[in-house]
Amino acid sequence: MTSKFLAAAVAAFCVTTALPAWADVKIGILNDQSGVYADYGGKTSIEAAKMAVEDFGGTVLGGKIEIVAADHQNKPDVAVNIARKWYDTDGVDMITELTTSSVALAVQELTKEKKKVNIVVGAASSALTGASCSPYGFHWAFDTHALAVGTGGAMVKAGGDSWYFLTVDYAFGHALEKDTTDIVKASGGKVLGAVRIPLNTSDYSSFLLQAQGSKAKVVGLANAGADTINSIKQAAEFGIVTGGQKLAALLLTASEVHGLGLKAAQGTVLTESFYWDLNDKTRAFGERFYKRTGRMPSMIQAGTYSATLSYLKAVKAAGTKDSDAVVKKLKELPVDDAFTTGGKVQANGRMVADLFLFEVKKPEESKRPWDYYKLLAKVPGNTAYPTAQESGCPFTK
Numbered sequence: 001m002t003s004k005f006l007a008a009a010v011a012a013f014c015v016t017t018a019l020p021a022w023a024d025v026k027i028g029i030l031n032d033q034s035g036v037y038a039d040y041g042g043k044t045s046i047e048a049a050k051m052a053v054e055d056f057g058g059t060v061l062g063g064k065i066e067i068v069a070a071d072h073q074n075k076p077d078v079a080v081n082i083a084r085k086w087y088d089t090d091g092v093d094m095i096t097e098l099t100t101s102s103v104a105l106a107v108q109e110l111t112k113e114k115k116k117v118n119i120v121v122g123a124a125s126s127a128l129t130g131a132s133c134s135p136y137g138f139h140w141a142f143d144t145h146a147l148a149v150g151t152g153g154a155m156v157k158a159g160g161d162s163w164y165f166l167t168v169d170y171a172f173g174h175a176l177e178k179d180t181t182d183i184v185k186a187s188g189g190k191v192l193g194a195v196r197i198p199l200n201t202s203d204y205s206s207f208l209l210q211a212q213g214s215k216a217k218v219v220g221l222a223n224a225g226a227d228t229i230n231s232i233k234q235a236a237e238f239g240i241v242t243g244g245q246k247l248a249a250l251l252l253t254a255s256e257v258h259g260l261g262l263k264a265a266q267g268t269v270l271t272e273s274f275y276w277d278l279n280d281k282t283r284a285f286g287e288r289f290y291k292r293t294g295r296m297p298s299m300i301q302a303g304t305y306s307a308t309l310s311y312l313k314a315v316k317a318a319g320t321k322d323s324d325a326v327v328k329k330l331k332e333l334p335v336d337d338a339f340t341t342g343g344k345v346q347a348n349g350r351m352v353a354d355l356f357l358f359e360v361k362k363p364e365e366s367k368r369p370w371d372y373y374k375l376l377a378k379v380p381g382n383t384a385y386p387t388a389q390e391s392g393c394p395f396t397k
Helices: 002-022 042-056 076-088 101-114 144-157 171-186 205-214 225-237 254-260 280-293 299-318 323-332
Strands: 025-031 063-071 094-097 117-120 137-139 162-168 190-197 218-222 246-249 269-272 355-360 373-379
Touching: 025 042, 025 076, 025 299, 042 063, 042 094, 042 280, 042 299, 063 076, 076 101, 094 299, 101 117, 101 137, 101 171, 117 299, 117 323, 144 171, 144 246, 144 269, 144 355, 144 373, 162 171, 162 205, 171 190, 171 218, 190 205, 205 225, 218 225, 225 246, 225 254, 246 269, 269 373, 280 299, 299 323
Parallel strands: 025 063, 025 094, 094 117, 117 137, 162 190, 162 218, 218 246
Antiparallel strands: 269 355, 355 373
16 A cells, blocks of 8 residues: 555656646746837737737647736846846746847847747847857847848938938947948948937937038938937928938837827838738738727837747747757747748748838828838848858857
């Protein structure tokens, strides 16, 4: 009797201790929810992740899927502390969104140390899958190289062959300026100058005067979120466009266009990897998102949906939430969802999909709320992004 009891106890113990390997999957949304990028991604990205969980079915490998979220305040130290607690004590398996390049780079380094998975959506620096790549790091939706190819290349081809940059002064702005400069020069254009501007600046007057004085044909806005909104509004007050110069918003989404209004944003050329009114699939996703949030999704929210859904598909395909097994599946599986069709993940973690060049409509051209863009061209993914071998990622050379 004793031996039978012991055998039963051991069996019960094994079942109990095996559960964590098949237990709940926890995904963290870490982004700016109160600062300069609060509308750019913010709390609506959390809703996008929840939509992905619901569409997946709410469970994976017999365990429930949980979404947790936090505001990193655009501070790398704050973000790393949150991520460390999530990984070490809260059981978070994957972190995504990660708006702000300095934050994303810092969290990706921690993620590599912890051998967890991160999928960056809201940050732009191409270094994330280049010089600072990680075997556990992925980059969805867009990056500074793709934006430079889309908007920068198109503007030069259209005659905008001299540039002056207004650049937000941290990793993202520096990367966007550099990548666009490289494309402008490779296309036969030249850069006449640039000015570095602190994050969350409210007064752009002196910087815009410098841009006007340069006589550059294109004023490139290497910023995002509320910084882009403020610079475009004040550029209109200074007569930048009416004076003959063009504004190139190098990272502008539908969220910022909504904040600006068509009167201020009209004529601006931009690149996004998603637009809610692009096709039947994007429209269906957009309408669902609108019912939940009262606004249409940009490429940040739609990209967060896709990143979350792709991670869950990889966990299911791997049959485990072990990071190495999930990473392998993320790089094998195609990305086909409401965000994109025919996406593929390179060895350096860069998800490659088509982007689109848009022009913001004039007020009289808009037929309904959130009808903001005219499609100018498709930018093929294999044109927008370098290969893994060309990216500068050390472990793919």
